[in-house]
Structure formats: structure tokens, C-alpha cells
Amino acid sequence: MTVTATVPPSRVRLPAATAAVARRVLLMTVRNPPVIVMAVLxxxxxxxxxxxxxGGAIASGDLRYVDFMVPGILTVGVVFSVMGVGPAMAEDLGRGIVDRFRSLPMPRAAVLLGRAAGAHLLTAGTLLVTAAVAFAVGFRVREGLPGAAAMLGLCLLTAVAFTWVFIAVGLATADVQAAQGFGFLVLPLSFVSSAYVPVHTMPGWLRRVAEHQPLTVIIEANRYLTQGPAGLTGTAHSGGYYVAAAVTWCAGILVVAVAAALALFRRR
Incomplete structure (x- = not known):
């Protein structure tokens, strides 16, 4: 009688496993062009x-409205762009895709990291196209190329943070429609911010809410990065404060959302 030893498959390292999951996300996106078109559109x-x-009906102080509005549009635009991550995560759970990945010899965190990485590439493309259109319709940056690059970088950091929020929502609900519903809560949050109108024009109680929510802080930081001190007309703090606060908000949201997503994933 011959005994044959079974050799377990070698475990795939985290970077390679993450890249494989991200590639799957990208292939699914590329094979579904309407998703790309709708995100950009x-x-x-x-x-x-x-x-x-x-634009002609909204007063924006010393700034032209296009220069006031574009940093806000780009900031909320990246958040809208990653809203679909939650329903996609819920769909993978419902179809058993996540269970299949768990059965493979790979780190479990790669499932979430790969999902996030794949979403970030689509978001970066959407951001660059929208920024190009913004320049085409008259947006100008007073702080030059470094200011524009810093704004795009902060937008991408915002996208990373909110991607993990939506991943956690998808894991918590495990239902596509519920995840979509929670995602649309970002819409009123974007309007109760300085994205489209100066905060000081809002009623007192609403102004206090708008001033202290993360999107307003990030948007004001992006205005300062692109327009310098002229972008801070009517605001309560300095440009350095807004930049530091924006990075702190993004880092805090990211840490909490990643921890929540990993905890929820372990329970599934």
C-alpha cells in the first residue's frame, strides 16, 4: 500500500492576491462600458x-464662480464616484464570490484591498477627465501647477477614505438596494457644504452644521490650494488650518472605516 502525501497549495502573498482581486474588478468594469460612461457623465x-x-445666480465673493465651484465639484465628484463600491461589495457577498475567495490560499484582507484598489483607478480616471473639462470651461488656478496637483491629491485621498466607508456599508447591509440607499445619503451631505454656495449665506443653524462637516473642510482646503488666500473669503480659519484639518479628517475616516470593514468581514 502506497501512501501519497498531500501537499497544501502555497499561500499567495498579500500584494499578489490584492493585485489579482483588483484586476478582476477592473476587468468587470472594462467589460461594462456603461459604468465608465455614467461615472464620467x-x-x-x-x-x-x-x-x-x-453660476450667474450665485454670488461667490472675490472669486469668479467657476473658480469657487470647481474645487467643490471635484471633491464631491470623487465621493459620488466611489458610491458604487458598497452595492458591488454587497453583490459579491450575495453571489458567493467572497466565499470563493476565502477558500483560496490567500490573505483575506486582499479581498477588500483589491476591491478598493480597483475602484480607485476608475475614480482617478473620472477625476482627471472632469478636471480637464473644468479647465476647458474657464477654471483657472492662481497657485500654479503645484496647487492643482495638491488639489487632485487631496481629492484622491478623500476618495480612498470614502471608498472604505462604502465597503463597510456593503458588508454591513449585505444587500445591494440597502447599500445603494445608504450611499445616496452623501447627496444631502454634499449640498449642506460649501461645494456650491458660500457657507455664510446659509441660515445660522445650518451654517454651523455645514462648517463642521468633513466635506466643507476638504473643499475649503482645495480652494485654498488652488486659489490661495482669495479662496478663503468668508471662511472662519486660515488656509493652513483647512489643509491640516482636511488631511486629519481623511485619515480619521480611513482608520475607522478600515477597522469597521475588517471587523465586519471577519464576521461574514
Whole structure:
């Protein structure tokens, strides 16, 4: 009688496993062009509506409205762009995709990291296209190329933080429609911010809410990075405060969301 030893498959390291999951996400996105078109179209449409429909009716202090509005549009645009991560995560749970990944010899964290990485590439592409359209319709940066690059970097950091929020929502609900519903709560949050109108024009109670929520802080930081002190008209703090506070908000949201997502994933 011959005994044959069974050799367990070698464990795939975290970077390789993450890249494999991210590749799956990208392939699914590329094979579904309407997802790409709608992501770009939504962001560009918001930009054009506020540039040409509402722009003439909103006072923006010393800044031209297009220069006031674009940092806000780009900031909320990246958040809208990653909203679909929650429903996609819930769908993977419902279809058993996550269970299949768990059965493979790979770190479990790679499932979440790969999902996030794949989403970030689509978000970066949408951000660059929207920024190009913004420059085409008159947006200008007083702080030059470094200011524009810093704004784009802060937008991407915002996208990373909120991606993990939506991953946690998808894991918590495990239902596509519920995850979509929670995602749309970002819409009122974006309007109760300085994205489209100066905060000081809001009623007192609403102004206090708007001033202290993360999107307003990030948007004001992006205005300062692109327009310098002129972008801070009517605000309560300095440009350095807003930049430091924006990074702190993003880091705090990211740490809490990652911890929540990992805890929820272990329970599934």
C-alpha cells in the first residue's frame, strides 16, 4: 500500500492576491462600458450645470464662480464616484464570490484591498477627465501647477477614505438596494457644504452644521490650494488650518472605516 502525501497549495502573498482581486474588478468594469460612461457623465454634467445654469445666480465673493465651484465639484465628484463600491461589495457577498475567495490560499484582507484598489483607478480616471473639462470651461488656478496637483491629491485621498466607508456599508447591509440607499445619503451631505454656495449665506443653524462637516473642510482646503488666500473669503480659519484639518479628517475616516470593514468581514 502506497501512501501519497498531500501537499497544501502555497499561500499567495498579500500584494499578489490584492493585485489579482483588483484586476478582476477592473476587468468587470472594462467589460461594462456603461459604468465608465455614467461615472464620467455624472461628474461632468454636475460641473456643466453649475457652471452655466446656476453660476450667474450665485454670488461667490472675490472669486469668479467657476473658480469657487470647481474645487467643490471635484471633491464631491470623487465621493459620488466611489458610491458604487458598497452595492458591488454587497453583490459579491450575495453571489458567493467572497466565499470563493476565502477558500483560496490567500490573505483575506486582499479581498477588500483589491476591491478598493480597483475602484480607485476608475475614480482617478473620472477625476482627471472632469478636471480637464473644468479647465476647458474657464477654471483657472492662481497657485500654479503645484496647487492643482495638491488639489487632485487631496481629492484622491478623500476618495480612498470614502471608498472604505462604502465597503463597510456593503458588508454591513449585505444587500445591494440597502447599500445603494445608504450611499445616496452623501447627496444631502454634499449640498449642506460649501461645494456650491458660500457657507455664510446659509441660515445660522445650518451654517454651523455645514462648517463642521468633513466635506466643507476638504473643499475649503482645495480652494485654498488652488486659489490661495482669495479662496478663503468668508471662511472662519486660515488656509493652513483647512489643509491640516482636511488631511486629519481623511485619515480619521480611513482608520475607522478600515477597522469597521475588517471587523465586519471577519464576521461574514
Amino acid at each position: 455624472q461628474s461632468v454634467t454636475f460641473l456643466l450645470i453649475f457652471r452655466y445654469v446656476f
